[in-house]
Amino acid sequence: MDHDIDKTLSRVGPRLKALRTGRNTTLQELSALTGISVSTLSRLESGQRRPTLEQLLPLARAHGVPLDDLVGAPATGDPRIHIKPIIGNGMTILPLSRGSGGGLQAFKHVIPAGKPSTDADLRSHEGYEWLYVLKGRLRLCLGEHDIVLSAGEAAEFDTRTPHWFGRADNNGVEFLSLFGPQGERMHVRAKPAKKAPSAP
Structure with a gap:
């Protein structure tokens, strides 16, 4: 010491x-x-x-x-995530988790206002994804389905199914995504678990 x-x-x-x-x-x-x-x-x-x-x-x-x-004190465990935006395909993606490999990873997607894309380039890959729309209307093409999600709506799907998403109209869209590269699924609890009755 x-x-x-x-x-x-x-x-x-x-x-x-x-x-x-x-x-x-x-x-x-x-x-x-x-x-x-x-x-x-x-x-x-x-x-x-x-x-x-x-x-x-x-x-x-x-x-x-x-x-x-x-x-030269050792660095403390800083809980903040230092976000480095990823920009591409007309979208800004903000990683919200530290994950870089396996396990669930969280992202915020921001698509600015503009003309809706008419060319949906569906792609597939290993994994499972959960989307939640924060603002605007998100168009999701999933296999044979072509649906629109509004703010407050969510979707989940196996990413091996060909898929694509983009703005549904001229307005911007913001949404969260959770992605599990190994096929992990989100577990959503609708209400708190009931507490067991306490012993007399």
Whole structure:
């Protein structure tokens, strides 16, 4: 454990020096900002002196960085999903899940307003899909079926059936999709399960 602490603290010096030189700040200027002597700052940057919390706090404030950045704390589990839109075929697809392989994957599809397509290029592939329309009217061609889903309506189908979707009219469409590449199906519960009666 002590070895890990020593290893972490040994990396603070180079970080401090990189931050200071990257901002074109002299040791004298940093000393004036933090109240830490120039000789102490020099020893901290060279690793000749082990930093204390009392020194790291004003240094982090002076450099305008979180304390974690100075000590190289491991990243925490950030629950946010950093979305990278996929644009193609006149549609923007926003991945809403971290999945990149098996398992259910969630997407938001946005089709801007425009002329409805008359050429439905049906395609098929392994998997199972569930759609839910948020806004507008979505045309879904599925095998021999040609249907229109309005906001609040949903559909699910085996993607091995040839399919295509697009706007049903001139207005834009937004919808969510859940896709299971291994054929997983959505399990929808219409109402909460009844609680078992408590024992007297």
